Structure formats: C-alpha cells, structure tokens
Amino acid sequence: MTAPDALPRDADTLPKLLLRNARDRGGEIALREKEFGIWQSITWAGYAERVRNFARGLVELGLKKGEVLAVLGDNRPEWLIAQLAAQAIGARSLGVYQDSVALEVHYLIEFSGARFVIAEDQEQVDKLLEVRDEQSGSDGHGHHGLAGVIYYDPRGLASYPRDVLLGFPEVEEIGRSAASATEADFESWVAATRADDVALLSTTSGTTGKPKLAMLSHRNLLAMAHSFVSIDPMRSDDEFVSFLPLAWIGEQMIGGACGLLVGFALNFPEEPETVQQDIREIGPHMMFSPPRIWENMVSDVQVRIEDSSWLKRQVYGWALEVGYRSADTLLEHGRQPALLAFRRALANACCFFWLRDKLGLRRIRRAYTGGAALGPDIFRFFHAIGVNLKQIYGQTEVSGISVVHRDDDIKFQTVGTPVPGAEVRIGEGGEILTRSPSVFLGYYNNEEATEDALRDGWLYSGDAGYLDEDGHLIVIDRKKDVMELHDGTRFSPQFIENKLKFSPYIKEAVVFGGGDYPFVTSLITIDFANAGKWAERRQIPYTTFTDLAQKSGIYKLALEHTERINADLPESARIQRLLLLHKELDADDSELTRTRKVRRGFIAERYRLLVDALYGDSDAVEIRNRITYQDGRTAVLQTRLRIAAPENA
Numbered sequence: 149m150t151a152p153d154a155l156p157r158d159a160d161t162l163p164k165l166l167l168r169n170a171r172d173r174g175g176e177i178a179l180r181e182k183e184f185g186i187w188q189s190i191t192w193a194g195y196a197e198r199v200r201n202f203a204r205g206l207v208e209l210g211l212k213k214g215e216v217l218a219v220l221g222d223n224r225p226e227w228l229i230a231q232l233a234a235q236a237i238g239a240r241s242l243g244v245y246q247d248s249v250a251l252e253v254h255y256l257i258e259f260s261g262a263r264f265v266i267a268e269d270q271e272q273v274d275k276l277l278e279v280r281d282e283q284s285g286s287d288g289h290g291h292h293g294l295a296g297v298i299y300y301d302p303r304g305l306a307s308y309p310r311d312v313l314l315g316f317p318e319v320e321e322i323g324r325s326a327a328s329a330t331e332a333d334f335e336s337w338v339a340a341t342r343a344d345d346v347a348l349l350s351t352t353s354g355t356t357g358k359p360k361l362a363m364l365s366h367r368n369l370l371a372m373a374h375s376f377v378s379i380d381p382m383r384s385d386d387e388f389v390s391f392l393p394l395a396w397i398g399e400q401m402i403g404g405a406c407g408l409l410v411g412f413a414l415n416f417p418e419e420p421e422t423v424q425q426d427i428r429e430i431g432p433h434m435m436f437s438p439p440r441i442w443e444n445m446v447s448d449v450q451v452r453i454e455d456s457s458w459l460k461r462q463v464y465g466w467a468l469e470v471g472y473r474s475a476d477t478l479l480e481h482g483r484q485p486a487l488l489a490f491r492r493a494l495a496n497a498c499c500f501f502w503l504r505d506k507l508g509l510r511r512i513r514r515a516y517t518g519g520a521a522l523g524p525d526i527f528r529f530f531h532a533i534g535v536n537l538k539q540i541y542g543q544t545e546v547s548g549i550s551v552v553h554r555d556d557d558i559k560f561q562t563v564g565t566p567v568p569g570a571e572v573r574i575g576e577g578g579e580i581l582t583r584s585p586s587v588f589l590g591y592y593n594n595e596e597a598t599e600d601a602l603r604d605g606w607l608y609s610g611d612a613g614y615l616d617e618d619g620h621l622i623v624i625d626r627k628k629d630v631m632e633l634h635d636g637t638r639f640s641p642q643f644i645e646n647k648l649k650f651s652p653y654i655k656e657a658v659v660f661g662g663g664d665y666p667f668v669t670s671l672i673t674i675d676f677a678n679a680g681k682w683a684e685r686r687q688i689p690y691t692t693f694t695d696l697a698q699k700s701g702i703y704k705l706a707l708e709h710t711e712r713i714n715a716d717l718p719e720s721a722r723i724q725r726l727l728l729l730h731k732e733l734d735a736d737d738s739e740l741t742r743t744r745k746v747r748r749g750f751i752a753e754r755y756r757l758l759v760d761a762l763y764g765d766s767d768a769v770e771i772r773n774r775i776t777y778q779d780g781r782t783a784v785l786q787t788r789l790r791i792a793a794p795e796n797a
Contacts, residue, residue: 151225152344152706154599155343155367155371155374155456155632159199159370159538160236160366160367160402161235161340161341161342161343161347161366162232162345162347162366162370162405162408162535163199163232163235163341163417164200164338164341164420164782165370165408165409166192166195166196166408167193167196167335167389167484168197168339169195169196169408169411170192170193170195170196171409172199173192173194173384173411173711174191174192174193174196175187175191175193175639176191176192176343176384176411176413177190177192177194177413178190178191178192178194178411178413178414179189179195179228179349179413179414179415180413180414180415180416180430181224181225181264181414181416181418181699181794182416182417182418182422182426182553183418183462184418185288185418185722187415187429188765190225191710192411194595195225198225198229198320199229199232199233199236200233200236200322200323200334201231201320201321201323201324202229202230202233202319202323203233203236203237203318203323203334203337203377204233204322204323204324204326204334205233205318205319205320205321205322205323205324205326205709206233206234206235206237206239206264206319207323207324207326208322208325208326209295209296209314209319209322210237210263211234211264211487212237212239213238214238214240214241215240215261215263216230216232216239216240216241216242216260216261216262216263216349217233217239217240217241217262217263217264217265217266218241218242218243218244218256218257218260218262218264218265218266219231219235219241219242219243219244219251219263219265219266219394219395220244220246220247220248220266220267220268220272220275220276221268221269221300222246222268222420223254223273223391223392223393223394223399223416223417224268224300224389224416225301225416226268226316226663227243227266227394228394228404228414230266230298230316231243231348231394231404235332235339235341235345235347235366236337236341237337237341237462238337238341238345238346240346240348240349240363241348241349242260242348242349242361242526243263243348243350243351243393243395243396243400243763244257244351244395245351245393245395245396245685245742246257246268246272246393246395247735247736247742248275248742249275249736250274250275250278251416253272253275253276254275254278254360254597255358255635256275256315256351256723257360257665258293259361259592259593260349260592261293263294263296264293264294264295264296264297264298265294265296265297265298265300266298266299266300266316266657267292267297267299267300267681268299268300268301269299269300269303269304269305270301270303270305270490271304273297273308273313275320275692276294276297277297277308277312279574279583285393289484291387294312295312295746296313296314297311297312297313297314298313298314298315298319299314299315299316299318302315309586311327311488311522313486318733319436321330321566323358326346326417332749336365336625338518341363341366342366343366343367343370344365344366344367344589345366345370346363346364346365346391346398346589347364347365347366347369348362348363348364348369349361349362349363349364349592350362350364350395350397350400350544350546351395351742352513352543352544352545353741353742353745355545357370359408359741360591360592360597361592361593361594362397362544362545362588362590362591363588363589363590363591363592364397364465364544364547364588364589365506365588365589365669368547368585368586368587368589369400369401369404369405369547369586370405370409371547371569371584371585371586372383372401372405372548372549372567373401373406373408373409374406374409374546375549375568375569375584375586376402376567377406377410377554377565378568379552379554379566379567379568380407380411380434380514380552380555382410382433382434383410383412383433384411384412385412385417386412386433386434387412387415387430387431387432387433387511388403388407388413388414388432388433388434388435389415389416389417389423389426389427389432389435390414390415390416390437391416391417391420391426391427391597392436393421393521393742394438395742396438396519396743397543397544397547397548398436398437398438398518398540398548399436400548400664401436401547401548401549401782402434402436402516403765404548404571405547406595414522415430421536424507424508427508427620428505428506428507430473431508431510431511432474432508432511432512432515433511433512433513433514434512434514434515434516434626435509435512435515435516436515436516436517436518436540437515437516438518438519438520438743438744439517439519439520439521439522439526440744441517441522442517442522442526442530442537443522443523443526443649444509445507445688446529446650447505447652447675447678448525448652449503450652451652451678451681454682454685455681455685461472462619463498463499464499466495467495467498467499467500468499468529468532468533470488470492470494470495470535471495471500471531471532471533472532473494473530474488474489474491474492474532475528475531475532476528479558479559479560480605481533484674493520493772496534500533500534500602501534501708502573502646503533503535504533504535509535512535512536512750514536514538515530515535515536515537515538516537516538516539516540516552517537517538517540517544518539518540518541518548519743520551520642520743520744520745520783521625521642521643521646521777522539522646523643523646523647523649523650524560524561524646525646525647525650526557526646526714527539527560527649527668531558536555537556538552538553538561538564539552539553539557539562539564540552540553540563540564541564541623541693543609544588544614545587545588545601545609546570546584546586546587546588546607547586547587547588547609548580548586549567550566550567550570550572550582550584550586551563551564551565551566551567551570551572551584551621552564552565552567553565555757555783557618557620559618559620560576561622562616562620562621562622562715563620563622563623564620564621565619565620565621566584566621567584569581569584569585569586570582570583570584570586571584572612572615573581573606574613574615574619575606575608577612578612578613578614578624578627578630579608579609579610579611579612579627580608580609580611580612580621580623581606581607581608581611582606582609583605583606585692587605588606588607590602610627610628611623611624611625611626611627612625612626612627612630614625624638624642624643625640625641625642625643626642629641629748631661631662631663632662632663633661633662633668633720633721634662634666634667635697635720637718637720637721639661639662639718639720641658641659641660641661641748642659642723644657644668644670644717644760645657645658645659645670645677645746647713647716648670648672648709648710650709651705651709652678653674653675653678653679653682653702653705653706653709654672654673654674654675654706654709655673655674655676655732656669656672656673656674656732656733656740656746657670657671657673658670658672658733658746658751659723660752660762660765660789661721665763667725667763668720668721668722668723668724669722669724669725669726669727669759669762670710670723670725670726671726671727671729671755671758671759671762672726672727672728672729672731673731673732673733674696674697674702674706674728675729676693676696676732677697679697679702679705679740680696682701682702682705683696683699683701683702686701688701691732693731694730694787696728697728698728698730698787698788698790702728703728703790703792706726706728706767706792706794707726707794708785709793710723710726710794711794711795711796714794714796714797715796721796722794722796723794724793724794724795724797725762725763725791725793726762726792726794727758727761727762727769727789727790727791727792727795728789728790729755729758729789733751739754740751757769757771758771758789761791761792766791767790767791767792768788768789768790768791769788769789769791770786770787770788770789771786771787771789772786772787
C-alpha cells in the first residue's frame with residue numbers, strides 16, 4: 149500500500165473506514181477485551197452497530213456537529229465506540245489521560261468546552277462531578293458547560309445523582325429505540341463527514357506548562373496511516389495490544405488510524421497489572437511504546453538474570469555477547485559470516501527465543517519506540533535478542549510520525565528518514581522543521597501558539613537536530629534544553645539521562661549544565677523495586693524510599709554506573725556531582741508530563757535548594773518536609789541528602 153496523493157472519497161474519514169470494514173469483513177474480529185480472565189470478541193459488524201446506536205443516542209441527548217465529546221478512562225472498546233460515534237455526527241473527540249488529577253481534568257473540560265464526557269468508572273466520575281459543581285457555581289446554572297457524564301463501569305455508582313449520569317448501555321438503547329432511527333440516518337451522517345473535519349483534539353505533552361489541544365483532521369490521521377503502512381505493511385490478520393493511553397497520539401496513530409485503515413484486531417488487557425501476561429497470550433505482531441516501556445523491560449530482564457542460577461547467567465552472558473556482535477554486523481554490513489550466523493542461531497535456540505516469549509515479543513515483526521529519545525544501549529539490547537525495534541520521530545502536531553527507520557537501514561543514534569510525503573529540513577539554530585499532509589490544523593483556541601508553530605506550511609517542532617550524510621535525522625534534544633558547556637560544546641542532557649537510565653537501579657535522571665552552571669551534574673531517582681531487591685539480597689535493611697536512596701551501597705551502584713558513562717563522554721560533558729533524590733518524580737506533582745517526559749525547568753525551580761547544593765562546596769544538603777496528619781497535626785521531617793562525585797569526573 150502506498151501513500152495516495154488524495155484520499156478516496158468513500159474512505160477519507162475514520163467513520164467511513166469503519167463502515168467499509170463492516171461491509172467487507174463483517175464477521176471478522178475487530179475488538180477483543182479480556183474480562184474475568186476470558187477474551188470477549190466484537191466483530192466488525194458488531195462494532196459498527198454499536199457505534200451506530202451510540203451516535204444516535206448522542207444526537208438524541210443533544211450533541212451537535214462541531215461540539216466536543218471527551219473520553220476519560222482506561223483503554224476499552226467503549227472509548228473507540230464513543231470516539232467514532234462523535235466523529236460520525238461531525239463532533240470532535242478529546243482524550244484525557246486516565247491518571248489526570250481533578251484540576252487537570254477541570255482545565256481540559258473547561259478549555260475545550262466539552263458537552264459530554266465518557267468516564268470509565270467511579271474514580272473518573274468523581275473528578276467530573278467536581279468539574280460540574282464548579283461550573284454550576286461559576287454561572288449559577290451550569291447549563292452552558294458539561295451537559296452529561298456517561299459511564300461504562302457501574303460499580304459504586306448506584307447511589308449517585310442521576311440528573312447528569314447515564315450508563316453507556318443506556319445511551320446505546322436510546323439510540324436503538326429512537327423514533328427516527330433508521331440505518332439510512334447514520335449512513336447519511338457518515339457520508340456527510342469530510343476529510344478536513346476536525347477528528348481529534350489531542351493534548352500536547354505540556355513540558356513547559358499546560359497542554360495545548362492540537363486539532364487533527366481525518367486527512368491528517370489517514371495521510372499518516374497511509375504513509376506508515378507504505379513503509380511497513382500491516383495485515384488484516386495482525387494482532388495489536390492497546391495498553392497505552394488512547395489519549396496519547398502514539399496509540400491513536402496505530403490502534404486508531406492504522407487499525408481502521410488495515411482492519412486488524414485491537415486487544416484490550418483486563419487490568420494494568422495484567423498487561424504483560426495479556427500481551428504474552430495475544431502475541432502481537434507489532435508494538436509501539438514510549439522509551440519507558442522498553443527501559444522497564446530491560447531493567448526487568450537484568451534483575452531477573454541477577455536472581456537466576458550460575459548456569460543461566462553464564463548462558464545469558466554468552467548469548468548476549470553473540471547477539472550484540474551479530475546485530476552490529478548485520479546493521480553495518482547487511483549480512484554476517486556463516487560461523488557468526490550459526491552461533492546466533494544457537495543463542496536464539498537456547499536463550500533469546502524463550503526471553504522474547506517471556507516478554508510477549510515472540511511473534512513481533514516490527515516494534516517501534518517514540519515520544520522521546522531512546523538510549524542507544526537499549527536499542528542494541530533489543531536487536532541483540534532478535535527484536536526488530538525501530539525509532540519513530542514525530543509529535544502530536546504531525547499526527548504522530550514524520551520520520552522512521554526502515555528495516556534495512558537502522559542506525560542506533562538516529563531516528564531514521566522521512567516517511568513518504570513528508571519533508572524535513574533544519575532551520576535556524578538547528579530547529580527541526582517538517583512539512584507534510586499530516587501536519588495539524590492548529591491549536592484549539594490558541595491563535596498565538598498556532599502562528600508560532602506553523603509558518604509558511606512548515607511545522608516548527610522546537611526540537612534541535614541535524615541530518616547526517618545518509619539523510620538520517622539525529623535529534624539532539626528540545627531546542628531550549630540543549631546545553632552549551634563551558635568550552636563551547638553543545639550537548640544534550642537527554643543523551644546523558646538515557647545512558648544513566650540504562651541501569652536497572654535508576655528510574656529517572658535530570659541533568660543540569662551549561663549556561664550559569666559551570667559543569668554537569670545530575671539528580672537521580674532510584675528504581676525502588678529493583679534497588680530494594682538488590683538491598684534485600686545483601687541483607688541491607690531499609691524502611692522508606694528516602695531511607696533506601698541514602699544507603700551507601702545504593703550510592704555506590706549509582707556512582708559505578710556514572711563512572712562507566714563518564715568514560716564514554718567528552719571531558720567537559722562528564723557528570724561531576726550527583727545526588728539521589730529523596731522521592732520519585734511524579735506526574736501528579738507536575739514533575740513529569742503524563743507521557744513521562746521530565747519537566748526540567750519546573751524541577752530546577754522546585755528543587756532549587758538541591759541544584760544549588762550540587763554546585764556548592766558541601767558534600768550534603770538538608771531538606772525539611774512538612775507533613776499533615778488526618779487529625780490536623782503537622783510535623784516537620786528533616787532529611788540529610790548526600791552529594792557524591794564520580795572518580796573520573
């Protein structure tokens with residue numbers, strides 16, 4: 149399949165593709181959800197029928213063309229049913245991250261002017277009722293704000309007020325029994341949808357403040373899908389597991405647009421805790437995840453190998469060495485000597501096959517990472533064990549993707565080459581600029597930001613990078629985050645952070661340097677689970693996260709890893725001092741975005757005392773935390789945090 153110059157008139161919107169799939173492959177499985185340990189299936193015909201009924205129900209309730217329907221919850225069939233139903237009548241869908249706190253939900257609902265919200269369960273309904281109460285208090289009636297909340301998990305909601313609450317099946321029944329309901333009405337609504345209609349309001353990552361809402365049209369999403377599929381063909385009998393938030397453009401990119409274009413099945417895990425086992429059961433053929441998922445997999449493997457027997461550690465070590473050599477040779481030369489190929493086959497039979505099966509990657513043809521930079525060490529690991537992992541570069545504003553690795557042209561330090569129909573060039577100050585049919589229409593209710601991002605048809609990404617001699621794009625970092633070191637060298641803190649996170653005992657790292665800072669330093673948060681197991685194996689007692697993070701053994705682990713990293717860095721870019729943070733970085737505290745990107749500027753201000761101490765003369769810093777108990781009593785806890793310096797700084 150190649151990217152078309154113009155989308156076919158009968159398949160230029162997502163609802164039209166749904167009806168095409170229902171007509172052409174009506175009895176095939178479209179959606180599969182695990183409930184009570186059993187996979188429940190929905191065919192394409194059943195999928196279209198539920199969308200038809202829900203769309204009619206929304207019209208009966210008063211949702212109009214151009215208005216906004218928000219969805220808040222975990223990935224479930226109801227999310228996509230509601231989204232497509234809204235799009236079918238010309239409304240817009242807004243995805244909200246399920247772990248958003250009430251304040252964030254309030255901002256997005258208010259700013260978008262959402263008329264109805266689909267909520268998963270009692271937890272999400274509570275956030276939305278709080279929003280409605282505040283709207284009612286502000287205008288006296290609340291009539292011009294949130295009109296209704298529709299939930300799809302009724303547990304705990306029996307005693308809730310029914311004036312604004314409706315169950316998902318109730319809305320479907322309203323649509324099914326509507327006096328005006330005929331098959332023709334729904335099909336006429338779908339036929340009236342246009343490629344340039346806004347399909348999604350997609351939240352940006354919000355690394356520098358509140359997220360903006362990118363307006364993505366059907367044309368944007370489907371142009372991206374056609375381009376993607378033209379590079380990496382997908383099949384209608386493929387399986388894809390949808391476990392990352394559908395509020396994220398990456399999940400909408402493959403699970404939404406590509407899924408409807410190609411017609412493959414989407415699978416929804418039972419619970420977040422069962423994702424790994426559910427992935428193993430399905431055995432997906434493709435997978436797209438941000439770096440944190442791949443980093444977590446590597447950390448899990450490393451820790452499990454440490455806990456295994458001597459023989460297994462020896463076999464794993466030998467196999468990994470062979471895997472690295474084989475992967476490097478194949479990527480550099482496109483082939484490998486017969487002896488190395490034989491050793492690779494042996495390593496696969498005795499180690500890698502079982503490892504991939506354990507990770508749920510046994511049937512993977514292609515795996516992708518995007519949303520942030522992935523360290524080369526992680527990349528090499530997956531290619532060593534036989535996973536065809538490729539980097540994607542894009543952003544919400546370009547419908548998810550503008551650059552990707554080709555199967556036969558992968559470089560660990562790059563993100564690949566432009567997809568068909570996309571142009572990439574480097575602008576002033578090394579900024580990456582993109583032009584393609586997938587570039588968004590603009591930011592919702594934010595003309596100033598739109599004018600700053602879109603100029604003469606080019607999207608100004610805010611990322612810094614350059615093109616190598618083979619036309620591969622190398623992304624350095626966010627333009628505003630690139631460090632200029634004291635010797636004039638420009639360097640990426642994200643590159644150092646990714647190398648730090650290759651350790652299974654380091655979960656997050658924030659690097660500072662350049663500008664007013666005379667040298668490079670780092671705040672590090674430990675991986676509590678992995679570091680805790682390490683301490684337990686050595687009978688090192690600890691109580692809390694803060695206590696464990698200040699143990700000398702844990703500091704030694706961090707220092708040893710940092711010294712190995714420093715050996716590969718230019719002298720001016722080496723980490724000279726580090727501090728293990730007393731708490732985990734948390735999106736609820738605004739320290740991370742909902743996609744787990746570090747908000748460096750916010751952290752620098754919030755932990756100003758610690759950052760200043762890293763550049764001071766002391767080897768420790770004292771912090772005070774005020775805590776409030778349920779009975780109103782308060783207490784101040786004082787903690788002394790150590791500052792350490794690698795020997796080869």
